[in-house]
Structure formats: C-alpha cells, structure tokens
Amino acid sequence: MNCDDIKLMISEYLDGELVKEKEAFLFTHLSACGDCREEFKIQNSIQHQTKINQREVSDRFEKKLFSTIENRNKTFAHRWITKPTPVYINYLLGIIVIAITLFSFLQTASLRNELYAFQMRYENSLQQINYQAMQMYNMMNSLPAVEIQPIKTSVIN
Numbered sequence: 410m411n412c413d414d415i416k417l418m419i420s421e422y423l424d425g426e427l428v429k430e431k432e433a434f435l436f437t438h439l440s441a442c443g444d445c446r447e448e449f450k451i452q453n454s455i456q457h458q459t460k461i462n463q464r465e466v467s468d469r470f471e472k473k474l475f476s477t478i479e480n481r482n483k484t485f486a487h488r489w490i491t492k493p494t495p496v497y498i499n500y501l502l503g504i505i506v507i508a509i510t511l512f513s514f515l516q517t518a519s520l521r522n523e524l525y526a527f528q529m530r531y532e533n534s535l536q537q538i539n540y541q542a543m544q545m546y547n548m549m550n551s552l553p554a555v556e557i558q559p560i561k562t563s564v565i566n
C-alpha cells in the first residue's frame with residue numbers, strides 16, 4: 410500500500426466513509442509517514458473550511474430567507490395600511506355627494522311648495538273673511554232705519 414492509497418483513505422476518513430478496520434491501518438501509516446500526515450492536515454483543514462463556508466452560506470441563506478419573508482409580511486401590512494384609494498371609491502363618493510345634494514334640493518323644493526300652498530290657503534281665507542265682512546256691512550246698511558220713538562212717561566206730568 411503506497412502513499413496514494415493512503416491519500417484516498419484520508420479523504421474517505423474525513424468524509425466518514427472509511428470502514429473501521431482500515432482506520433487503524435491509516436493511523437499507523439500516518440504515525441510513520443510525514444508526507445501523509447501533512448496531506449491529512451491539508452485535507453482536514455480544507456474540509457473544515459468547506460464546512461464552515463457551507464455553514465456560513467447556509468446561515469446567510471436562512472437570514473436572507475427570513476428577512477425576505479419578514480419584508481414581504483411588512484410590505485403586505487404596509488401596503489394594506491397605505492393602500493391608495495381606488496378610483497371607483499372616489500366615483501362612489503362623488504355620486505353619494507350628488508345624491509345628497511339632489512335629495513336636499515328636492516326636500517327644499519317640496520317644503521317651498523307646501524309653504525306656498527299654505528300661503529294660498531291663508532290668502533283665500535283672508536279673502537273670504539273680507540267678503541263676509543263686506544256682505545255684513547251691506548246687509549247692515551240695507552236695513553231700514555229704526556224709528557226711535559220717545560218714551561211716554563207720566564212722571565213729568
């Protein structure tokens with residue numbers, strides 16, 4: 410078994426794929442061979458670094474994912490609160506204002522009509538009263554004059 414085989418075993422060991430029976434053989438060789446010990450250190454540090462990088466990437470990915478979710482939630486809430494008024498609501502408000510104006514105008518008109526009718530009735534009754542007064546006046550004037558006769562008294566005589 411040469412050093413190339415050992416290098417293969419080192420990478421298998423670091424990947425956790427080396428069978429237990431070969432471990433003793435590997436470490437026996439490493440204790441005797443400086444080159445392979447060096448190779449072991451290099452591969453170990455490379456794998457360690459790779460794992461750290463992977464963890465960092467994964468951490469960063471998670472952070473990014475969470476912040477994206479948070480942002481999306483925030484954006485959703487924000488959008489919900491500061492939602493611009495849709496155009497149709499403006500139209501609806503306009504129609505409501507016009508309807509209220511028209512309604513109050515009609516109410517005023519009908520009130521004015523009622524007032525006018527009342528005024529007409531009042532004037533009618535006033536005319537009737539005048540007419541009746543006139544009739545009474547005429548009737549009074551057409552009555553024959555009353556003859557006033559002196560009261561006969563025997564007291565003076």
Ligand SMILES: [Zn+2]
Nearest residue numbers: 412415442445
């Ligand atoms: Zn070796």
